[in-house]
Amino acid sequence: MxxxxxxxxxxxxxxxxxxxxxxxxxxxxxxxxxxxxxxxxxxxxxxxxxxxxxxxxxxxxxxxxxxxxxxxxxxFKKKKITKAKENFTQPSPDDVVLNAQKQAFEGVANLKIAPPKQTKPFKKVDISKALLSPDYAKPRKSFVVIGHVDAGKSTLMGRLLYDFGIIDAKTVNKLVKEAEKAGKGSFALAWVMDQTEEERSHGVTVDICATDFETDTTKFTAIDAPGHKDFVPQMISGVSQADFALLVVDSISGEFEAGFALDGQTKEHTILAKNFGLEKICVAVNKMDKENWDEHRFDAIKSQMTEFLTSPEVDFDKSQIDFIPISGLTGNNVVKRDLSVDSFKWYVGPTLAEYIEGVEIDAGSRDSLASEPFFLSVHDVYKDKGELKVSGKVSSGVISSGETIVALPSGESLQVQSLKVSKKPVDFAISGELAQIAFKTSQISNESVDQIRIGDLITKPGSPVKTAHKLLVSLHLFNMDKPLLVGTPFVLFRNNTQVPARVSKIVEVVNGKKKKKVLHLVSRQTAIVEIALTNALPVTKFDDNKVLGRIVIRREGTTIGAGTVIDFSE
Missing domain, CATH: 1.10.8 (Helicase, Ruva Protein; domain 3)
Incomplete structure (x- = not known):
């Protein structure tokens, strides 16, 4: 040597x-x-x-x-092996008794605990016929408002609700006075959506807030997600409940560039939106009044954003991207168009309200609801007057009051006592709706509400969903500052749940050189990998469910990759 x-x-x-x-x-x-x-x-x-x-x-x-x-x-000591001695070869009196008991109950040991049985709905409802009622005549759409911190997302949503007549001027005026008193005047309309005193005093939305509202043509759920980089997991929770994304960017010179910089949240939010299954995105170019509605400024932002959104890293289809110039503060082109602004006469497109009412989403066929497996990912859970209430988006199937559900990964089986959609009591909830389900706490093991947590999956007995500790994933990596090594810890997200994980084996690098052992992956590589999870995760194959079969991985506060589940094992 x-x-x-x-x-x-x-x-x-x-x-x-x-x-x-x-x-x-x-x-x-x-x-x-x-x-x-x-x-x-x-x-x-x-x-x-x-x-x-x-x-x-x-x-x-x-x-x-x-x-x-x-x-x-x-x-290490030698492992002891116990052998029967000759003087113990004959059965003892206790053995005789035990043997008799064994024969008396022969076969009991081979019995398996039956899985929970499905119970019937409290009220017999013809789902197909009920869906033809006026309550379901209007399409239901949910959208998540994302973007860089202080891009004006919450202010825009407050303006949208005010101009639609969902909230009144008295409420807005009250919030304006409170905001000015706190030195946060420009955040007045954001307070319509921001819920806590802490959020109001900081002027930054740190938790997701879902608001239901209805127009003449459509029922909406608007999800306002935090834009601050420290709250990306909460933003992921918002994305996983939406049908499409409304990306708000700040048009002011310097501010747009800050949000679009390498460490800005505009980029990461769009990458996450696409990789959690949102195919359609509308870019609301906000604060255009501060740029005097400059057409060249709008076109420059549109060009740069289109190039990024259609890049391989994000991969939106160009036909699924729209751009609308707005001012959330003045309200111009949000719900109404101010035709008196001469510098804005170049624009011939829709208002933001016209866009969200007219946008088409894939709602799926209502005819197949009854045969689809039921899934709901838990986004909130709390105890209230002897009941456990969980809420989240129904991603597949239908659930009715009276039916039995199974919560994963705990395996807890509970009977649905009541349901609400848009805060109104209903007999059933269907795919695409954000629903609240109530259970009796007396049904839960030890009456501990900790048995069901945010990120858990609610399904029905016999569901194809299983809890897994190992995943086989087709993983695509984004730009990283250092390679991803076998064994390196990271956080894996599936919808709004997260678990510590690591790559345990790199099976194959797609379009890469064949090597006996591959120990690391670099930026922009795609590979088939085995991922070991620290905690059990309810999951399906991507081919079985496009929502539950997607994962995203983050390391040291940065999203570094996304993938789809090929297979899994317990």
């Missing part, structure tokens, strides 16, 4: 701590080639030695089997 000068210099040598993830390819291969032989050698001595200790000993013994075996025998 050849040595270089560095190998012969021991002046500053310190024994390195064993870390499998830091091994080079040759040592990694050698470790896993010798490990099975070591296990076989120790099988009769002690087959319960932790694998980490086996690997560590191999590493420090230069992957030589015999000295590794000797070291491990010095550290």
């Amino acid at each position: 050849d040595y270089d000068d560095d190998d012969l210099d021991y002046s500053s040598h310190e024994e390195e701590e064993f870390d499998e993830n830091k091994l080079n390819n040759d040592k990694y291969d050698l470790l896993h080639d010798t490990l099975p032989a070591l296990k076989e050698k120790l099988k009769s001595y002690n087959d319960e030695i932790p694998e980490y200790d086996l690997k560590e000993a191999l590493y420090y013994n230069y992957f030589e089997i015999e000295p590794t075996v000797e070291e491990l025998k010095s550290k």
